[in-house]
Amino acid sequence: MKQNVVKSIAFAAICMILGILIALQMKNVNNDNLTENNLAALQNRLIDVAKKNEELTERNNSLYELVQLLEDDMATGNDQVQAIIAEKERAAIFAGLREVRNYGIEIQISCNPDMKVSATILRSFINELRGIGAQALAVNDERIVAMSEIRDSGDNIVINGNAMIARSRFTIKAITNPENERYIVDYLMDMRDTIANSIQYESYQYDIQINVMPEMTIPALSEQSTAFKIDLLMQN
Amino acid sequence: MGQVLARPKNRQRVLLFILMLSFGWTVMSHITSVGVSQDRRDLADRIRQRQEDLRLYEEQHAILLRENEQLQQKKEELIQELLISEGHEELLATLERVRVLAGFTEVSGPGIILTLDDKPGFKIGDNEDSIVHDTDLKHALDILLGAGAAAFSINGNRLVNASDLKCIGLTIRCNQQRLSPPYVILALGDPIRLSEAIEHDQTFNFRQMPGIDLIVRAQKSDRIVIPAYAESDNIERFIDMLEVVSP
CATH class of the missing domain: 3.30.70.1880 (Protein of unknown function DUF881)
Known part of the structure; x- marks a missing residue:
């Protein structure tokens, strides 16, 4: 009886270890699908998004400065209007409305x-x-x-x-x-x-x-x- | 043999033998692969790290974009408020018109939704005419311009003076964004004229023939909404070489 219990426990332990090993093996198989190309593609994408973020941060800072100027009660109306005229001119040049x-x-x-x-x-x-x-x-x-x-x-x-x-x-x-x-x-x-x-x-x-x-x-x-x-x- | 297997003790031994054999094989295989796959595991760890970095960067990008939209909106509200309060209504009207012509504002009205897509189930080796190229998008835009379109967007990107369409692998770049099929062109204008111009185009009719099966679908709409150019606050690099002769 005691021998049977020991046998069953041993059997269960082996099955468990086998299961764990198979799982680890599967993980390795999954890793085999990963290549340096995956990493390179990810890195390129990362550089791309990082660049866009840097550019967007700069754009937001400039916008923030303009918003502050427009909100600033101390600024003369002239400064604010000049900033708006400059903005209009940039848009006009971009649109092709200027020689x-x-x-x-x-x-x-x-x-x-x-x-x-x-x-x-x-x-x-x-x-x-x-x-x-x-x-x-x-x-x-x-x-x-x-x-x-x-x-x-x-x-x-x-x-x-x-x-x-x-x-x-x-x-x-x-x-x-x-x-x-x-x-x-x-x-x-x-x-x-x-x-x-x-x-x-x-x-x-x-x-x-x-x-x-x-x-x-x-x-x-x-x-x-x-x-x-x-x-x-x-x-x- | 049947009698031997029928005995419970022998059956147990055979099962145990098979189990131990597969255990041994798995252990050996694992030990071998541990050595071989050390580099692979390092690679996998690096890829996971980069994926996590990318996720964080993309989250940050979404936050920055939202912030940009809010700042743009606030700027426009403040400009309007200021110009009205200072009595510069004429300047406000000019500014609005210039912004509309530059493509810096959302526009809406009747138009068509044109979808161009690769042949369903296209695979390498199939006819190259079965996939959408940058030249197809340009061709569609030319046809729509000829039919009186007033504004375009492709997959949500407003077409402006700085826009350029270029094939990059299996994607098409527009306004610094990589677009992939289906390409959805929104065109503002007379829906009947615009859709007829597409339907009667020989090139697109040929490309839709059985065997090529490019998807070209024009849908008329009473109201389409074409978004503003997303980088209207970032145009300096498109005009920095232009010296104005006469304002």
């Missing part, structure tokens, strides 16, 4: 006189210039903003509601960072070569010239432009 100038890149595009320049080509350059950090853009001195439309329409290309003859030379202007000049010019040259070598555009015989301009002026876009559908935007 601006600086160093930039000019791209001239023309094609075989029997063909018409395609709006797709203009849009491609505009998209890529945006992607490489252009701060202001214009096509044939028509300011391009987020809601600008560039489309083919018969013999014309319509930009912000204005028709331009598609068989003419188009000039894109972009104010970009001079520090990135080499990268930007090489990038645009690659793009030009891709278009020149493309079967799709073979018959167009595009002539695309890329020039660095020490100074250029990009006009403002009027609030009445079709790119700004103010009635729709302010309906509520």
Whole structure:
């Protein structure tokens, strides 16, 4: 009888140890699925969020200072109004409502006189210039903003509601960072070569010239432009 | 053999033998893996630590975002109060209009909700046309602009002058955010014109054909709400090279 009890206890103990060992083994198996790549991805994400937090903290501090200035009874009304005007001006520059100038890149595009320049080509350059950090853009001195439309329409290309003859030379202007000049010019040259070598555009015989301009002026876009559908935007 | 197993004592011995065998095997396997997996355990500990750090950082990010929203709201209220009390109603109206044109305010009205999504069950090796690329989003925006859209957002991100869409692996970056499918574009404008422009587009019709199965769904709405650009207080880096010629 006593022997049976000892046997049962031993049996239970072995089963328990076996269970624990299997569990530990399972844990190791799970660890096997983890790789250095997981860690690297996590670290990248961590750096990304840390950077965003740092930036947001700075933004909140600046906002807090502005709120304090606006709340400050001691500040003269003039200081506060000047701060608001400065804020309005920044928004206007960002929106494309101010004529601006600086160093930039000019791209001239023309094609075989029997063909018409395609709006797709203009849009491609505009998209890529945006992607490489252009701060202001214009096509044939028509300011391009987020809601600008560039489309083919018969013999014309319509930009912000204005028709331009598609068989003419188009000039894109972009104010970009001079520090990135080499990268930007090489990038645009690659793009030009891709278009020149493309079967799709073979018959167009595009002539695309890329020039660095020490100074250029990009006009403002009027609030009445079709790119700004103010009635729709302010309906509520 | 049947008779042997039938005896309880022998059956116990066989069971005990099997149990001891698996016990021995597990112990050996564990001892072996303890040595081999020391590095893996360190890696797992480091990953767990980073996950915990990330959780804390993301919590902090959410708090900072809330704080930013509150400060922005407070700033706008104070500006309005101040300009009205000082008799600068005209400046207030100009400021409001400029902010609307810059995309710094929420806008609402009739429009469409356009959903672009990868083919259900897409796997590597399938037709590349079955997934949404940055060029598809740009194409959709061009079509909608042509149909008179006044404002856009993609997955909650307002499209403004500083916005750029770029493929990064299987995601698309917009306003410094990585977006993944489905891509939901809100477009403010005439819902009928906007949805017809999408429905009649040859490229999207081709991409929806059986075998490619890209998802393109335009839903008309009487009221959509397009959020304000989330970084309207952080635009300096988008305008720092622009010298104003005429205010």
